[in-house]
Amino acid sequence: MIYNSVDCVIFGFKDEKLKVLLIKRNNEPQKGLMALPGDFLDSEVSIYDSAQNTLKELTSLENIYLEQIRAFGEIDRYPGKRVITISYYALINIEDYSPQAGYTAEKLEWCDINALPKLAFDHDEIINIAHKRLKRRVRTEPIGFNLLPEEFSLTNLQQVYEAILQMELNKRNFRTKINQMKLLIDTGKKQENVAHKPAKLYRFDENIYEKLKEEGFYFNL
Amino acid sequence: MIYNSVDCVIFGFKDEKLKVLLIKRNNEPQKGLMALPGDFLDSEVSIYDSAQNTLKELTSLENIYLEQIRAFGEIDRYPGKRVITISYYALINIEDYSPQAGYTAEKLEWCDINALPKLAFDHDEIINIAHKRLKRRVRTEPIGFNLLPEEFSLTNLQQVYEAILQMELNKRNFRTKINQMKLLIDTGKKQENVAHKPAKLYRFDENIYEKLKEEGFYFNL
Numbered sequence: 001m002i003y004n005s006v007d008c009v010i011f012g013f014k015d016e017k018l019k020v021l022l023i024k025r026n027n028e029p030q031k032g033l034m035a036l037p038g039d040f041l042d043s044e045v046s047i048y049d050s051a052q053n054t055l056k057e058l059t060s061l062e063n064i065y066l067e068q069i070r071a072f073g074e075i076d077r078y079p080g081k082r083v084i085t086i087s088y089y090a091l092i093n094i095e096d097y098s099p100q101a102g103y104t105a106e107k108l109e110w111c112d113i114n115a116l117p118k119l120a121f122d123h124d125e126i127i128n129i130a131h132k133r134l135k136r137r138v139r140t141e142p143i144g145f146n147l148l149p150e151e152f153s154l155t156n157l158q159q160v161y162e163a164i165l166q167m168e169l170n171k172r173n174f175r176t177k178i179n180q181m182k183l184l185i186d187t188g189k190k191q192e193n194v195a196h197k198p199a200k201l202y203r204f205d206e207n208i209y210e211k212l213k214e215e216g217f218y219f220n221l
Numbered sequence: 222m223i224y225n226s227v228d229c230v231i232f233g234f235k236d237e238k239l240k241v242l243l244i245k246r247n248n249e250p251q252k253g254l255m256a257l258p259g260d261f262l263d264s265e266v267s268i269y270d271s272a273q274n275t276l277k278e279l280t281s282l283e284n285i286y287l288e289q290i291r292a293f294g295e296i297d298r299y300p301g302k303r304v305i306t307i308s309y310y311a312l313i314n315i316e317d318y319s320p321q322a323g324y325t326a327e328k329l330e331w332c333d334i335n336a337l338p339k340l341a342f343d344h345d346e347i348i349n350i351a352h353k354r355l356k357r358r359v360r361t362e363p364i365g366f367n368l369l370p371e372e373f374s375l376t377n378l379q380q381v382y383e384a385i386l387q388m389e390l391n392k393r394n395f396r397t398k399i400n401q402m403k404l405l406i407d408t409g410k411k412q413e414n415v416a417h418k419p420a421k422l423y424r425f426d427e428n429i430y431e432k433l434k435e436e437g438f439y440f441n442l
Contacts, residue, residue, distance in 0.1 A: 002223075002225050002262060002264050004305060041223060041305075043223050043303050044296070046294055047294035068291045070291050070292070070307075071289065071291070071292045071307045073262075073267055073307070075266065082264050084225060084262075084268065086291075086292045086305075136361075139437060140357075140360075140361055140437075216357065216439075218360075218438060218441070
């Protein structure tokens, strides 16, 4: 007998860090461990809808575009049962949402991708594969629309790329390459209530963003 | 009750066309239709091993590196049962293999990707998604090692890219860009037994190929 489940890797960006939304499991097996929001698949609905429903039940997040990563199916990945899980990921702007723990989730936490707690099942591997995909995507698609507020500074944008790629980028080089994409619109505004010299605020040109996303490019960071 | 299956999209290149290996189904449902080599998942082995075993049973192909595409799980994709299939793809050089139909496969055929017959289940969608992934990959990774014989002409290589991308490429532009990658080694040999002027034969520099595959690039064809 093979069981199927869905698991969701929700990435966010906060305090200059790439974060992933984890729940604390309130049910056996592996009760008390942190885990991805996930559950057994509902046989009456598509995998995608099942992932959406699971995410809503466990975290209250809804209407988030999920992209499938892949199925994980090592025979011993779940204790005592053969469970194949189908994983999805999404990028969201943390400030736009207030997830609430529900159903079998005891609590929720946005965890730093570089300092994950011990995780249930093979969820560390699923997060690792999702993060690898994100690292590849960042070089061939514009990324940041979902992770950043509508108006942001160039430093904010660079921090997003640095957090995803887990490396420092040269400021001048980064700005030159971003400018070449003609992706940003100067809002004419500046940061407010900051201790340092206020930076200019930009937003994405949605048309260019969608065009680049479709056509692809290579962002040689 | 949810069932799981595996399906394999095996791409090859022949007569200047991108081909996919299909079997004729000798079992219900959809007996007589062409389909991807696939079968129900063996609950005792990993998904990957199950895909390898299925491919071997139905086509005799073995030891082919398969990459997972994703799970397909619309509720009505299989008649009368809920079957979630996990799909894999591979690129092979047709001349190196002699697949033989076995088990529930009545016969085998290498079908032109641009002229597919009516297919069982949602296999047209699975092939479409696999082909889309290949089109993206061709721009960010070197492709051709698996599809071409060890020694090939620049025209052969261009034909592979044209077949995958389903578009004509400018010869001069293509050659300039391939040269920039420093991926090819001149074997010093020329084609034999050809009606036209024999072309120079090249092979891939395996070290550069692996390096480019790992680092990525953007091949702006």
